[in-house]
Amino acid sequence: MKALIRSRWALLVVLLVVVRATLVLALGDVFFYGEELEKGVAAKAMLEGLDVPHHQLAYHYYEGGGFVISHCTALAFLVVGQNLLAHKLVALGFQVGILLLGCLFTRRLFGRQAATWFGLLFIFGPESYQKLGLINLGIHFEACFFLFCVLGLGGKLLFENSQRRVDWFLLGLATGAGLYFSYQVAIAALWVAVLLIYFRRRELLGVRCLIALLGTVIGALPLIAMYSLVGDEILNIHGTAISGGGRDGSNSILFREFLASIFVHGELGERVTPFAWLAAFVLACVFLLRRPEPLHHPNEHSRKQAALFVMGYLVLFMVVYLGSGFVQGEAYHYFLLLRLVPLWIFGAVLVAAALGELSESVLSTSRHLSIALGTILVGLGVRASLSALRTGHLERAADNWTILTRHKGYSYGQYFEKVMPHFAGSREDKLELIEGFDESSPGLLRADAVRALYREELLAECEGDLYRAWGQAGEGLAAVAGGDAEREAQYKLGLGALIKVALGWNQQAAFDAVMAAPEGERESALAALGRFGGGAYPLPEILAREVARAGMGEDAVPYLRGLGRWSYSLHRRDPGGIEPILASYPAELADPLREGFEAERAWNLNN
Numbered sequence: 001m002k003a004l005i006r007s008r009w010a011l012l013v014v015l016l017v018v019v020r021a022t023l024v025l026a027l028g029d030v031f032f033y034g035e036e037l038e039k040g041v042a043a044k045a046m047l048e049g050l051d052v053p054h055h056q057l058a059y060h061y062y063e064g065g066g067f068v069i070s071h072c073t074a075l076a077f078l079v080v081g082q083n084l085l086a087h088k089l090v091a092l093g094f095q096v097g098i099l100l101l102g103c104l105f106t107r108r109l110f111g112r113q114a115a116t117w118f119g120l121l122f123i124f125g126p127e128s129y130q131k132l133g134l135i136n137l138g139i140h141f142e143a144c145f146f147l148f149c150v151l152g153l154g155g156k157l158l159f160e161n162s163q164r165r166v167d168w169f170l171l172g173l174a175t176g177a178g179l180y181f182s183y184q185v186a187i188a189a190l191w192v193a194v195l196l197i198y199f200r201r202r203e204l205l206g207v208r209c210l211i212a213l214l215g216t217v218i219g220a221l222p223l224i225a226m227y228s229l230v231g232d233e234i235l236n237i238h239g240t241a242i243s244g245g246g247r248d249g250s251n252s253i254l255f256r257e258f259l260a261s262i263f264v265h266g267e268l269g270e271r272v273t274p275f276a277w278l279a280a281f282v283l284a285c286v287f288l289l290r291r292p293e294p295l296h297h298p299n300e301h302s303r304k305q306a307a308l309f310v311m312g313y314l315v316l317f318m319v320v321y322l323g324s325g326f327v328q329g330e331a332y333h334y335f336l337l338l339r340l341v342p343l344w345i346f347g348a349v350l351v352a353a354a355l356g357e358l359s360e361s362v363l364s365t366s367r368h369l370s371i372a373l374g375t376i377l378v379g380l381g382v383r384a385s386l387s388a389l390r391t392g393h394l395e396r397a398a399d400n401w402t403i404l405t406r407h408k409g410y411s412y413g414q415y416f417e418k419v420m421p422h423f424a425g426s427r428e429d430k431l432e433l434i435e436g437f438d439e440s441s442p443g444l445l446r447a448d449a450v451r452a453l454y455r456e457e458l459l460a461e462c463e464g465d466l467y468r469a470w471g472q473a474g475e476g477l478a479a480v481a482g483g484d485a486e487r488e489a490q491y492k493l494g495l496g497a498l499i500k501v502a503l504g505w506n507q508q509a510a511f512d513a514v515m516a517a518p519e520g521e522r523e524s525a526l527a528a529l530g531r532f533g534g535g536a537y538p539l540p541e542i543l544a545r546e547v548a549r550a551g552m553g554e555d556a557v558p559y560l561r562g563l564g565r566w567s568y569s570l571h572r573r574d575p576g577g578i579e580p581i582l583a584s585y586p587a588e589l590a591d592p593l594r595e596g597f598e599a600e601r602a603w604n605l606n607n
Contacts, residue, residue, distance in 0.1 A: 009103055012119035016099055017092065019123055019385060023134060024088050025400050026392030028573045030134040031407075036087050038418070039066055039136065040410030043074035044082055050436045052423055055226060059418035061233045064180040064222060069138030077409065083606060085404040087136035094142045095133050098345075099123070101148035106349050106356075109155055109306035114356025117374055121348045124381025126273050127388050128334035129344055139182060140341045146178030146185050147342055154192030155309060158199060165211050172212035176219025180226075184342065187320050191313045237326075251322055254329040261330040268334055269387070273380050280377055281347045284354035285311060307353060310346055317342060351377070393573075403573060406605050412445055416452035427453045431480045431491070443490040444603045447531070450477065450494030455501050466502035466513060470521070473498065492524040496532030496562070499525065507534045511549055511559075523558045530562020530596070538567045540581050547589055557592045564596025568604070575601055 024030065042057045050057070058067040069090065076086035099122055107115035124130075132141055153171040156162050171192070178185030196203075203209055217224075227234050261267040262274050288307035321327065321339070328336055337344075358370030393400070416434070423430050434449045435442070454473045462469040473495060481488035503509040514525040534546040546563050550556035571577045578597055582590040 008116060009100065009119070012099060012103065012116070012123065013096055016095060016119075016123045020092055020095060020130075020134060022394070023130060023385065023388055023392075024404070025397040026389045026394040027131065027134070028392065028400075030088075030131060031084055031400075031403065032569075032572060033135050033137075034411065034414055035066075036136050037409065037411035038415040039070045039138070040073055040077075040082070040087065040408075041412055041415040042067070042070035042419075043077055043086075044410050044437065046071065046074045047077060048436060048438050051433060053229075055229050056419065056422040058226075059415060059422075060237075061226060061230045062183070062235060062237050063139065064226070065138035065142055065182050067138070068181060069136060069142065072138075073136065073409070081405070081606060083405050083409045084407050086409050088134065088404065091134055091136040094145060098142075098144050098148065101145060101152065102345065102349065105148045105152040105155070106352055108152065109159070109309070110303055110349075110353035111356050111360065113359040114353045117355040117359075118349055118352035120374070120378050121352055121381070122345070124378045124385065125344065125348070126277065126381070127384035128268060128337045129341065130381075130384060130388065131334050132338055132341065140184065140338045143178070143182035143184055144342055144345050146174060146181050147188050147346075149174035150178055150185060150188045150192060151310075151313060151346075154188075154195065155306065158192075158195055158309065159306060161200075163208075165208055168208040168212040169215040172215025172217075173219040174215075176216040176221070176223070179220055180223035184317075187317050188313055191316050195309070195312075251324075251327045254327045255322060257329045258327075258331055261332065267330065267332045268337075273384065276377060276380055277344075277347070277351075280351045280373070284351045287354045288350065288357070303353065303357065307350060310350055310353075314343060314346055396574075400573070407572070408604055408606055412448035413451060416449050420449075420452050427458075428476050428480050431477075441603055443493065444600075446487065446490040447494035447528075450491045451497045451532075452494075454495060454498050458498065459502055464502065466499065469498060469502060470495070470517075470525075474521070489524055493528050493531060493562075495525065496528035496530070499529055500532060507546070508549065514559075515555070522555065526555070526558040527562045530559040531565040533563070533566035538563075538570045543567055543581070547585065547593070550589075552586075552588055560589060560592035561596035561599070564593040564598075565600040566596075567593070568597055568600035571597075572604070 038059060042059070045052075045057050046054075055061075057070070058064075060066060072090045072093070073086055076089050077083075080086050080089065099119060102122055103115040103119050106118040129141075135141075150171065153167060153174060156167055157171065175185070175189045175192075179189070223234070263271060263278075268274075285307070288304060326339060328339055331337060355370045355374045358366045358373075361367055361370075420430055423433060425433070430453060431446070431449055434445060437445055439445045450473075454469075454476075458469050458473060459466075462472060474492070477491040478488055481491060499510045499514060500507070503513060510529055514522065514529050517525050530546070530550075533542075534549070535542040543563060547560065550559045550563070567578060575597075578594075582594055585593070
């Protein structure tokens with residue numbers, strides 16, 4: 001029997017890897033998610049020994065899971081190089097872990113057939129969750145690893161009445177480590193604690209409870225250490241209160257907007273899958289609750305009790321969620337479903353439990369019904385996989401593989417904006433610090449550091465005076481460059497943000513101000529402003545507007561080169577895609593645009 005289970009689970013793992021790997025090779029929208037690449041910078045800094053206290057590399061102190069992921073990514077960088085593939089391998093590793101723990105959890109509570117159904121439902125879930133599992137973030141999706149640990153060990157103590165001290169210790173260890181990884185693990189830990197207090201209250205003052213508390217403290221040591229270093233910053237979640245909303249009905253309004261966007265408007269592409277999963281979940285709960293008698297099971301507990309255990313956690317999750325400051329409103333992109341990953345995964349456990357119960361029935365009608373209903377849900381998941389593949393480019397799998405293996409798995413810009421406040425010293429000290437990164441061509445490393453450091457605070461010091469701020473920045477950059485003209489120019493390439501902020505993000509005003517700058521400063525300022533761009537995204541029509549703003553004069557060449565650099569983000573997966581756009585311009589404009597584009601591309605690819 002154990003060999004059969006192992007072989008079945010091995011097949012599920014292989015199927016998961018094949019499906020997810022195929023999606024990765026086809027999809028571009030899971031390649032360049034910003035926070036994933038920012039965690040890659042932290043991983044790179046760990047490997048290269050950046051001269052700062054280790055904990056300061058975590059750009060969100062509250063996000064322990066993200067910091068753990070950075071460590072995992074650092075290990076992956078050592079194996080496959082500092083590229084995008086490393087992120088996908090770490091994400092896949094967590095996916096496999098969640099699959100196996102979910103199957104173990106479901107089998108322990110609901111039986112072998114249910115575990116198999118859970119594996120299939122997890123692999124072929126809704127398209128949104130298939131994609132979310134491909135992004136290496138260390139937050140809500142990966143936290144399900146610890147949720148299965150806490151609820152699984154809690155279920156073992158509750159339903160098997162385990163007396164093994166190691167089980168109590170492991171529950172505490174999983175709880176403490178899980179709390180560091182993600183605060184949402186506290187909901188599962190609270191639910192387990194309440195049930196243990198009610199059903200095993202005699203042991204609260206015994207040695208097993210003390211062992212569990214010891215395990216919790218040991219598991220939470222990273223969280224305790226982080227608190228000792230940064231204090232209440234570990235609770236600063238983007239300035240949002242953990243509890244909030246609801247009093248004026250705002251949370252309920254937001255949640256209604258969310259439901260309408262999914263079930264009424266079909267903002268994520270279709271409504272059949274959401275309705276099918278909702279119906280399956282409701283029917284599964286009703287079916288499981290109508291089974292009062294204990295059924296045959298290795299652990300001899302009632303599956304109704306097990307179902308109530310999972311349902312209770314989901315109810316508590318929703319109560320906490322709806323009372324928090326994190327309720328999601330209208331969902332127009334799959335990423336906005338990330339906070340509700342536990343709701344889907346443990347809902348899938350209940351659906352799998354009902355399917356497994358039907359599969360084990362002595363009635364052939366029930367067995368056929370389980371196959372039919374399970375096949376519908378799995379079939380919708382297969383359709384979702386195919387739909388995702390159609391929106392991608394599987395026919396360019398070889399090119400995508402080249403991107404995964406050659407494109408840098410890190411991006412400095414946004415990371416520096418988040419971590420520079422952690423570092424001690426002046427702006428110039430911090431610029432010297434970032435020189436510790438190993439880059440054969442450090443130009444854009446330096447530009448991104450300047451972009452993060454010389455903005456709002458410098459303007460405030462200079463009372464909003466752009467020319468004074470520009471001059472002060474220039475003096476500081478020249479001092480750090482130490483007479484190295486190329487290094488100084490690379491620093492100044494990051495000052496575009498300072499110009500934009502100073503002039504209220506008015507591109508025309510920024511361009512006019514730069515054109516009026518002294519001749520010695522004009523070229524670097526134009527290049528900086530062009531690389532920062534003229535909008536949120538370098539779409540062809542926005543690029544055309546900026547090219548027209550530049551004009552045909554010789555003075556406009558640095559600005560055009562900067563625009564070429566800015567354009568790279570739109571064509572990272574298909575560099576040749578910019579050629580038809582450039583072909584629409586005369587050579588005087590196209591050539592500097594191409595130069596800037598190729599320079600940015602060369603920097604983003606590993607040699």
